[in-house]
Amino acid sequence: MKTFRCTCGNTLYFENTQCVQCGRKLGFLPDVLTLSALEPADQGQYLALAPEADGRHYKACLNYSAQDACNWMVPVDDPEPYCIACRLNQVIPNLEKPGNRALWIRVEQRKRRLVYDLRRYRLPVFPQSSHPDTGLAFAFLEDNPGDLEFADSHQGSQIMTGHANGLITINIAEADDVERERMRLQMNEQQRTLLGHFRHESGHYYWDRLVANGPFLARVRDLFGDERQDYTQALNNYYNNGPPANWQNTHVSAYASSHPWEDWAECWAHLLQITDTLETAVAIGLAPPEAMDSDMDKRIAQWVKLALKINLINRSLDQPDPYPFVLSPPVVDKLKLVDEIIRHSGFTP
Ligand SMILES: [Zn+2]
Ligand SMILES: [Zn+2]
Ligand SMILES: [Zn+2]
Structure with missing residues (x-):
């Protein structure tokens, strides 16, 4: 997660709703993925002050204005009340x-x-x-x-x-x-x-x-296994007998060994977690900018270094390791394929 900047110069964080320095109301602009200071305008609308917004107007998501359960904005030309x-x-x-x-x-x-x-x-x-x-x-x-x-x-x-x-x-x-x-x-x-x-x-x-039915299916089956094996039976087998011995050599978590679909979902979740945490680390100066390189080998190398640091800091605070996982070479290959598929998919709804 990036950090953001208020028009007054103060650093802002994703969940913020008000700048503690200048008092301006804040809102996240999902169309440009930035948290922006807001200037009240006519009819309950707001002028977004972040440069990325280019002077556009927004309204607060209904869960923001009515429930205080959201801090996202909706472009004024969007008829939907929710973000x-x-x-x-x-x-x-x-x-x-x-x-x-x-x-x-x-x-x-x-x-x-x-x-x-x-x-x-x-x-x-x-x-x-x-x-x-x-x-x-x-x-x-x-x-x-x-x-x-x-x-x-x-x-x-x-x-x-x-x-x-x-x-x-x-x-x-x-x-x-x-x-x-x-x-x-x-x-x-x-x-x-x-x-x-x-x-x-x-x-x-x-x-x-x-x-599913896409150009990557054969390569996914190659790495993750054939998802056509009976899902219910595979899950029952996992819950009754546990993961295979030495699952760490091939899977990112024990649960990932239960069925290829779960292996995919676990790797997907790890990739999102790793990418988000690296982005945070770069934003606050805990990792060099190349940690967000599009080259996955570089990114994984930076992640392994960062995860160790985070775990060690937590041990000093007597907290459990936040990232208690080992990325074995087969797991790294899976993460790389997930990343490649995300970047090269031409999915449109
Ligand atoms: Zn401010
Ligand atoms: Zn919302
Ligand atoms: Zn699942």
Whole structure:
């Protein structure tokens, strides 16, 4: 993630809504991927002061003006009330229920980070509401404990985070730190984060868009395995028997070994995570500019150095390693292929 600059000279960060130096209201302009100071104009509109905006006017996303749950803007000539991230929402939690609002706001923050990740890679992000067959949508749902006794006959009582036909479902309990850590330990995972769920599930969506029936399918099968093997059986096998011995030599995580689709989604999530963190490190002077080189070998080399530094700093703070993974040569090859596919795909919705 980049840092941004207010018209007063102050450094701004992605989640900011007001400049602490000059007091100006701020808004993120998704069309130019920049956070901008805003000058109120007529009819509730704003003049964006960032040079990238070229003097254009915007309105605040409805989730910004009415809910304080977003800080993105909508160009005034766009008739939609919601920003490009919020218009992906198909279902949001019941905000009347105590606690849900705080969880939802965390979920929305991570979703905006994901959309930034995707747009930085110039990946198309279109809502299912306008593109029913190829668009992306989100459902943020909660378990309904009262229904759990009927769980067998009552689908939807226990919400599974996952992806199906462009719809990404996130169980909002994943925004609860205690609950997420409990799940991480139960599932024996090295890392479990809310943003990680968004990145992983988006990998399944873009597999359908960029790989299925596309020119890269043979090469993907070569590296990740044949995805036509029975998915349910593969997952059951993984949950019953665990990952194969020495999975670290071939896979980025234990779960990635469960099925080629999961391997792809895990590598996709790692690539987004690595790229975003490198961009942050360059922006704040922790890594040299070549860390964002389009050459993946250079980028991975910089990442390995940076990940070690981040882990060591966290050990001094008595925190767990934020990046407890080893990138073996086969994993690096997979990351490089994912990067190549993203850059060379001609996907249009
Ligand atoms: Zn300012
Ligand atoms: Zn929004
Ligand atoms: Zn998955």
